[in-house]
Amino acid sequence: MKFKTWLLASMLSLSSFSAFPVLATENDSVNIYFARHGKTILNTYDKVQGWSDSPLTSDGVETARYLGAGLKGIPFDSYYTSDAGRQRETMQVILQETGKSAVKVTELPGLREMFFGGFEGTPNKYMWDFAAKRAGMASSEVLFKQIAEGKVDLVTMVNVISQSDEKKEAESALQVKTRMKGAMDTMVQNALKNGDKNILSVSSGLSMLMMLSDMTDSPNKNKPLKNAAVVKITYKDGKYTVVDIGDMSYVAKGKEILNKK
Structure with missing residues (x-):
């Protein structure tokens, strides 16, 4: 079996436990902020970038800085990316901007872009x-x-x-959705166990939209996500609720903050 095929099968297997036992009490809730990574070299050249990877451009780093500054007021308890370099780099820029470069970031391969x-x-x-x-x-x-x-x-x-x-x-849409939801379930399970309230996760555009495909009727689930756009989902009483899709207000807020310095 080819390596990529084996890895895909492994991730789907690990993501198959999406219906996890409810560990929360009636008043427990968790907010998950999914951010798309910053602009990359392959984005600039308009090339297909799924499991292939490329570093952020200078514009991509700048936008990630704006996102970090815009998110600074949110008390995040845990941080996640996939094992893709562009997602790791975006997260590190965000954390540097928020003064939290030393925090632990957990990598979940299920958060990768579509293959x-x-x-x-x-x-x-x-x-x-x-x-x-x-x-x-x-x-x-x-x-x-x-x-x-x-x-x-x-x-x-x-x-x-x-x-x-x-x-x-x-990958099919179902494969992407299954592993993305599996990763989200893992993040929420960890949050409920640790008493965390706010999660920041950096992922990729199409995989985030596949995750949302059956979670909301909003037409925005079919619109491309801009680099550094945020999707907010809330977990409460065993249910997920999509709050925002493609929110660029954090980037706009951060840009205003940093440009005043």
């Missing part, structure tokens, strides 16, 4: 054009227009990408 298989590293337009034509559309521009109009959902297109991968290793 795009044979599309990894190719131009985004190539992949999305390929998926659009397989779905009977003329181009990615037509596809994105239909997504914006609510005629096509991202889950459907992620599955088309998965089915279009000649290597047969790209």
Whole structure:
């Protein structure tokens, strides 16, 4: 079995226990702030970046600093990223900005971006054009227009990408959702055990949207997340509630704070 296939199977196995026992009392609640990583080199070149990786650009670092400054007033108790360098780097910039560089950051592979298989590293337009034509559309521009109009959902297109991968290793929407929710369950279990109230997690855009796919009816779950955008989810009484999707107010607040210095 190929290494990537084995690793994917391992993560899905570890993420399969999403229905964990309720450890909270009636008044316990946990806030999870998921942030997308800062802009990377591959983002700049508009290349597919799933399990492949690249460092943050100078603009990406700056935006992560703004995010850190904007989040500074929230008393986070625990911190998580995947094992991807761009997520680790984003978290370290945030922590440096908040004066908490020495805190422990836990890595969960389940927080990785979607694995795009044979599309990894190719131009985004190539992949999305390929998926659009397989779905009977003329181009990615037509596809994105239909997504914006609510005629096509991202889950459907992620599955088309998965089915279009000649290597047969790209993840399906269900695989991404399952491991992301498994990672979120792990974070909440740890929080309930330790009495934590606020969690900060750095992940990636499409995987975050797949996680939200059946958690909310908001049309924002089908809109791309900007770099450093925040998704806020609250856990209480055994249930998750999506509070915000794609919130850029923390970046705007941090930018205002830092530009005054």
